[in-house]
Amino acid sequence: MKTKITVAKGDGIGPEIMDATLRIILEAGAQIDIEEIEVGEKVYLSGNTSGISKESWDVIRRNKVFLKAPITTPQGGGYKSLNVTTRKFLGLYSNVRPCRSLFPFVETKHPVMDIVIVRENEEDLYAGIEHQQTDEVVQCLKLISRPGCEKIIRYAFEFAKQQGRKKVTCFTKDNIMKQTDGLFHKVFDEIAALYPEIENEHWIVDIGAAKMADSPELFDVIVMPNLYGDILSDVAAQITGSVGLAGSANIGEECAMFEAIHGSAPRRAGQNLANPSGLLQGAIMMLNHIGQANIAAKVQNAWLKTIEDGIHTYDIYKEGLSKMKVGTVEFTNAVIANLGSKPKVFKQILESNNPIIQLPKYTRKTPAYKKLLGVDLFVHWTGTSPDELAEKMKQLGNDNIKLSMITNRGIKVWPEGFEETFCTDHWRCRFKVVGDYQITFNDILQLQHVNQMRVNMEIIKTENLYAFNGIPAFSLGQGE
Ligand code: NAD
Numbered sequence: 001m002k003t004k005i006t007v008a009k010g011d012g013i014g015p016e017i018m019d020a021t022l023r024i025i026l027e028a029g030a031q032i033d034i035e036e037i038e039v040g041e042k043v044y045l046s047g048n049t050s051g052i053s054k055e056s057w058d059v060i061r062r063n064k065v066f067l068k069a070p071i072t073t074p075q076g077g078g079y080k081s082l083n084v085t086t087r088k089f090l091g092l093y094s095n096v097r098p099c100r101s102l103f104p105f106v107e108t109k110h111p112v113m114d115i116v117i118v119r120e121n122e123e124d125l126y127a128g129i130e131h132q133q134t135d136e137v138v139q140c141l142k143l144i145s146r147p148g149c150e151k152i153i154r155y156a157f158e159f160a161k162q163q164g165r166k167k168v169t170c171f172t173k174d175n176i177m178k179q180t181d182g183l184f185h186k187v188f189d190e191i192a193a194l195y196p197e198i199e200n201e202h203w204i205v206d207i208g209a210a211k212m213a214d215s216p217e218l219f220d221v222i223v224m225p226n227l228y229g230d231i232l233s234d235v236a237a238q239i240t241g242s243v244g245l246a247g248s249a250n251i252g253e254e255c256a257m258f259e260a261i262h263g264s265a266p267r268r269a270g271q272n273l274a275n276p277s278g279l280l281q282g283a284i285m286m287l288n289h290i291g292q293a294n295i296a297a298k299v300q301n302a303w304l305k306t307i308e309d310g311i312h313t314y315d316i317y318k319e320g321l322s323k324m325k326v327g328t329v330e331f332t333n334a335v336i337a338n339l340g341s342k343p344k345v346f347k348q349i350l351e352s353n354n355p356i357i358q359l360p361k362y363t364r365k366t367p368a369y370k371k372l373l374g375v376d377l378f379v380h381w382t383g384t385s386p387d388e389l390a391e392k393m394k395q396l397g398n399d400n401i402k403l404s405m406i407t408n409r410g411i412k413v414w415p416e417g418f419e420e421t422f423c424t425d426h427w428r429c430r431f432k433v434v435g436d437y438q439i440t441f442n443d444i445l446q447l448q449h450v451n452q453m454r455v456n457m458e459i460i461k462t463e464n465l466y467a468f469n470g471i472p473a474f475s476l477g478q479g480e
Pocket of ligand 1: 274
């Protein structure tokens with residue numbers, strides 16, 4: 001029986017690489033029915049800032065499997081990234097991006113490289129919650145959730161187990177972001193303990209990224225929060241030889257989307273130049289996902305054979321290594337001609353009948369005992385003296401809740417700041433409970449009320465300070 005899939009041909013090089021991909025998999029015998037939708041630039045420019053119509057959403061949700069070519073997000077004008085929206089609306093929490101070297105046929109500094117980046121796909125700075133708060137300061141909220149961490153990290157370990165991989169590495173920056181990246185690292189340690197047969201390790205993302213770019217053979221599966229995964233999967237693909245070589249699977253509980261990791265490369269569009277391999281790799285992952293592993297293996301073997309034959313698009317062509325520089329269409333023809341052949345140097349791909357990875361549904365934990373300890377009031381103030389600001393803000397407090405610290409961009413400037421510290425017009429004034437008094441939300445309203453009546457500072461945001469199960473759950477000021 002044929003599986004119905006949704007296809008979007010996208011923008012830039014999208015239509016060329018999608019035609020190439022579909023031709024190859026259909027020639028290989030893929031049992032699919034294609035329902036095409038229009039998304040991307042044309043839809044954006046028709047005035048739809050999400051780049052997709054309601055009817056297209058209906059098609060994607062009905063078919064549940066989506067093969068998508070890259071699209072162009074027009075600059076400016078409040079256009080929302082369709083990729084981010086699709087991943088989040090459909091709950092595609094896991095983004096799997098295999099990057100391996102094709103040495104000795106494609107030039108790379110890293111002949112031994114076979115890593116899979118498992119990128120969290122729904123949260124982090126990609127929540128897209130941004131505000132300008134003062135003339136000088138804008139903010140972007142970084143949201144990391146326990147369910148988000150548990151799902152992606154468990155997926156990474158289940159994936160490693162299923163694929164016979166030996167190690168899962170986690171990258172975070174939890175030496176700086178102790179709450180957000182700290183949670184990701186903590187959950188990684190908890191879940192790693194459930195898979196004793198798989199080695200695990202954690203690296204701070206900066207040195208981890210440097211190591212990955214320098215010695216990728218040290219890594220196997222790497223799991224990371226959204227932003228690091230986005231950046232480092234491009235790095236990983238590029239150091240195998242070209243961003244045009246890597247595909248990605250976006251997996252959710254209900255739906256899945258498959259794509260190339262690269263963008264729409266508008267400068268290469270319409271010239272029969274683009275390498276269709278990235279989208280083809282996405283399509284191979286799709287065929288495995290819909291239970292057509294025999295076709296997936298056939299296509300992968302034909303593709304590997306074509307790379308071995310030295311038939312290369314411009315992005316991987318190298319005098320001496322490659323035999324023929326070809327365009328998208330000729331490369332596609334060569335892969336089709338190789339269907340049924342096996343690679344001689346690369347390991348032949350065998351049909352794998354791996355079931356879809358299903359994680360247990362997240363069960364909400366028993367709520368912690370949550371105690372209010374104070375509040376951060378953020379103010380827009382154009383003065384320059386922290387002492388002067390402190391004198392104003394102290395007036396808001398009372399015997400039970402007092403001003404304890406002022407920071408500017410996170411660095412403590414009162415009490416006892418440094419004159420050298422550069423200050424903007426965005427100040428955080430921290431009020432903390434005195435003694436054993438139990439603050440309530442009314443106390444926070446009272447601070448605001450006194451401000452309104454007597455001081456009249458412009459409070460642009462408040463953030464409550466809590467302890468969970470007795471542990472203060474907020475960062476200290478730098479230098480506090
Ligand atoms: P890009 O990935 O499109 O291009 C980066 C470089 O890689 C360019 O030099 C390009 O020529 C080359 N390249 C990319 N794919 C190639 C291929 N298949 N064959 C040969 N060379 C290839 O990144 P960009 O230039 O930053 O972005 C262009 C547009 O793509 C932007 O509008 C961006 O928003 C969009 N984009 C879309 C997606 C997506 O739809 N998933 C992802 C990233 C970027």
